[in-house]
Amino acid sequence: MNEGKNGWALEVEDLTVAYADQPVLWDIDLKVPQGVKMAIIGPNGAGKSTLVKAAMGLVKPVAGEVRIFGRARERAEGAIAYVPQRATLSWDFPTDVIDVVTMGTYGRLGWFRRCGAAEREDAHTALDKVGMTEFARRPIAELSGGQQQRVLLARALVQDAPIYILDEPFQGVDAPTEGAIIEVLDGLAGRGKTIVVVHHDLQTIPEYFDAVLLLNVRAIDSGPVGEVFTEENLRLTFGGRVGVLAAAGAGEV
Amino acid sequence: MDLFGDYTLRLVAVGSAILGATSGALGSFAYLRRQSLLGDAVSHAALPGIVLAFMLTGSKVPLVLMLGAGLAGWVGTLVVRLIVSRSRVPYDSALGIILAVFFGFGLVLLTLIQRRADAAQAGLESFLFGQAASLLKRDVVAMACLGVVALALLLLLWKEFKLLSFDPDFGASLGLPVRRLDGLLTLLLVVAIIIGLQTVGVVLMSAMIVAPGAAARQWSRRLAPMVLIAALIGVFSGVSGSVFSSTIPRMPTGPTIVLVLSLIVMISIFLAPHRGLLWRSLRLGGLRSAPDLDPVLMHLYALSHQHPDDPEHGHSVSVIRTMSPANAKVDAALERLADRGLARQTADGGWAPTAIGRREAQRILEREAGEGG
Numbered sequence: 001m002n003e004g005k006n007g008w009a010l011e012v013e014d015l016t017v018a019y020a021d022q023p024v025l026w027d028i029d030l031k032v033p034q035g036v037k038m039a040i041i042g043p044n045g046a047g048k049s050t051l052v053k054a055a056m057g058l059v060k061p062v063a064g065e066v067r068i069f070g071r072a073r074e075r076a077e078g079a080i081a082y083v084p085q086r087a088t089l090s091w092d093f094p095t096d097v098i099d100v101v102t103m104g105t106y107g108r109l110g111w112f113r114r115c116g117a118a119e120r121e122d123a124h125t126a127l128d129k130v131g132m133t134e135f136a137r138r139p140i141a142e143l144s145g146g147q148q149q150r151v152l153l154a155r156a157l158v159q160d161a162p163i164y165i166l167d168e169p170f171q172g173v174d175a176p177t178e179g180a181i182i183e184v185l186d187g188l189a190g191r192g193k194t195i196v197v198v199h200h201d202l203q204t205i206p207e208y209f210d211a212v213l214l215l216n217v218r219a220i221d222s223g224p225v226g227e228v229f230t231e232e233n234l235r236l237t238f239g240g241r242v243g244v245l246a247a248a249g250a251g252e253v
Numbered sequence: 254m255d256l257f258g259d260y261t262l263r264l265v266a267v268g269s270a271i272l273g274a275t276s277g278a279l280g281s282f283a284y285l286r287r288q289s290l291l292g293d294a295v296s297h298a299a300l301p302g303i304v305l306a307f308m309l310t311g312s313k314v315p316l317v318l319m320l321g322a323g324l325a326g327w328v329g330t331l332v333v334r335l336i337v338s339r340s341r342v343p344y345d346s347a348l349g350i351i352l353a354v355f356f357g358f359g360l361v362l363l364t365l366i367q368r369r370a371d372a373a374q375a376g377l378e379s380f381l382f383g384q385a386a387s388l389l390k391r392d393v394v395a396m397a398c399l400g401v402v403a404l405a406l407l408l409l410l411w412k413e414f415k416l417l418s419f420d421p422d423f424g425a426s427l428g429l430p431v432r433r434l435d436g437l438l439t440l441l442l443v444v445a446i447i448i449g450l451q452t453v454g455v456v457l458m459s460a461m462i463v464a465p466g467a468a469a470r471q472w473s474r475r476l477a478p479m480v481l482i483a484a485l486i487g488v489f490s491g492v493s494g495s496v497f498s499s500t501i502p503r504m505p506t507g508p509t510i511v512l513v514l515s516l517i518v519m520i521s522i523f524l525a526p527h528r529g530l531l532w533r534s535l536r537l538g539g540l541r542s543a544p545d546l547d548p549v550l551m552h553l554y555a556l557s558h559q560h561p562d563d564p565e566h567g568h569s570v571s572v573i574r575t576m577s578p579a580n581a582k583v584d585a586a587l588e589r590l591a592d593r594g595l596a597r598q599t600a601d602g603g604w605a606p607t608a609i610g611r612r613e614a615q616r617i618l619e620r621e622a623g624e625g626g
Contacts, residue, residue, distance in 0.1 A: 020341065053422070056425070056426045057425070058422055058426065077427075077428040078427070078428065080426060081426075082422070082423060082426035088422070089419070089420055090285075090287075090419070093285060093418070093419045093476075094285070094470060094473055094476050094478075095415075095419065095475055095476055096475060099475070099476075100419075103416055103419075103420070103423065106412055106416060106424075106429075107428060109412075111410075112409055112410070114411075114412070115412070139474040139475075141474075159427075174593060174595075175593075175594070175595060175612060175616075176593060176595075176609060179609065
């Protein structure tokens with residue numbers, strides 16, 4: 001792993017976010033090394049989604065700084081490919097699969113320009129990687145949950161960004177989709193991309209990820225899974241609610 | 254009968270067509286962004302603007318009144334934003350408040366100036382329900398100019414507005430100024446509304462915004478056809494409403510246009526393929542008989558525990574059938590589980606859960622345990 005100022009893909013410093021005077025994130029410090037697969041875990045309301053949104057500037061913090069590859073976030077446009085939570089989108093929108101995937105090229109297209117053959121080509125390649133080629137012209141209203149998630153992942157792949165941030169990509173998807181997503185993420189990590197995933201299934205942490213952030217409004221701990229994914233830390237993060245399940249997951253490390 | 258030989262009717266028909274096209278196209282976006290009520294609030298909020306513009310300038314030139322209407326409507330949307338960001342009042346309530354307060358204020362102003370001795374204000378109340386017959390050539394020219402500018406901006410920023418409507422967070426992550434785009438799209442909606450005020454009036458204008466988009470969505474699966482169909486529905490309602498009202502004595506144009514539009518909406522909601530109520534009630538019968546996969550997967554999982562050393566040992570369909578309710582479609586469910594990689598047929602014709610299927614079953618158990626506790 002790269003060390004030093006330029007080895008960090010993503011740095012969060014003293015980040016505090018509040019909604020209506022209620023802090024949802026309190027004084028978060030986080031350093032994500034380049035090429036790592038990091039999970040963000042924590043109970044409901046821990047601020048997991050808010051943290052990734054703040055990292056991308058979608059949520060305005062009360063205080064704190066975000067740096068991407070050592071530069072201020074505002075000057076690192078296009079460095080992050082974002083996969084939002086599937087359930088927050090309106091899947092009744094009148095469009096088809098290939099059109100959604102093509103949206104990943106809008107950032108590099110710039111204002112007023114329309115998508116050309118090159119963009120459509122990129123979109124088809126990405127769709128192929130998530131095994132959805134035959135669904136290209138399917139209206140998105142007709143997709144299953146797993147297919148929706150694959151489409152969103154394909155859209156992010158089109159961006160070809162150095163950092164990928166995924167918010168709950170395994171929520172409510174079928175097992176084959178989960179496998180397909182993991183395969184794609186492993187491939188990305190293999191090419192030196194940095195991956196941050198808001199995750200809820202403690203059992204799969206050691207198998208899927210190599211780093212973890214335990215979050216509950218405050219950052220409880222972060223680092224390699226082997227070092228920080230401990231029963232003690234889980235108890236600090238989830239309180240008394242962490243059951244046998246989590247203990248089993250942590251015990252295997 | 255030479256309907257279109259009549260100069261006034263021709264003017265009214267052209268004006269209504271422009272109004273229908275702009276409100277249909279821009280209203281589609283309001284519909285998709287679940288901002289139908291915004292159109293209602295803006296058009297009602299325009300009333301005090303019209304009356305104030307007249308009181309300040311003493312002029313009834315449409316462009317002056319349109320400007321007043323547009324400013325008041327725009328201020329209305331800004332106040333809604335302010336209320337939502339500074340208080341805990343939800344968006345729809347804020348819209349309702351603005352609608353009532355602005356419209357009430359407009360009615361008060363209207364009543365006040367009607368008490369004046371001079372009759373210069375006569376006709377202002379026609380902005381309540383519109384008065385198409387009062388359209389002059391210069392009004393239609395003004396409407397056309399505004400409409401062309403609004404539609405040109407919509408086409409120019411098509412992909413940005415599409416992204417804003419479908420997934421604003423993703424748009425922002427690409428670096429799009431979503432707040433400014435949101436403001437611009439709302440401004441274009443205000444323009445579409447003031448184009449229609451003289452013809453349809455502040456009370457019925459929201460129908461022109463919401464209805465074409467709602468009807469068009471029923472007939473289309475992609476955005477461009479939807480917006481085009483909505484614009485065409487708007488044009489058709491505008492022109493046919495003008496013609497109907499001119500053939501029947503004392504029939505007001507604006508309400509007739511809205512009635513034609515309502516008819517189209519009703520037909521669309523009932524009859525459209527795929528999304529229409531008729532189609533869906535026919536389809537739903539089919540959906541209800543789809544096999545339920547989870548119980549069959551759980552049975553397979555339970556059976557696999559009988560052979561701890563060989564979880565892929567095949568189990569016969571008849572065993573699973575005895576475990577299931579009589580009406581369960583076990584064979585269809587097994588086929589589907591195989592399609593999804595959760596189960597597979599063994600060499601001896603039995604069925605076994607795959608490794609993925611066993612993990613999925615494990616997860617269903619945990620989820621159910623979680624919900625129970």
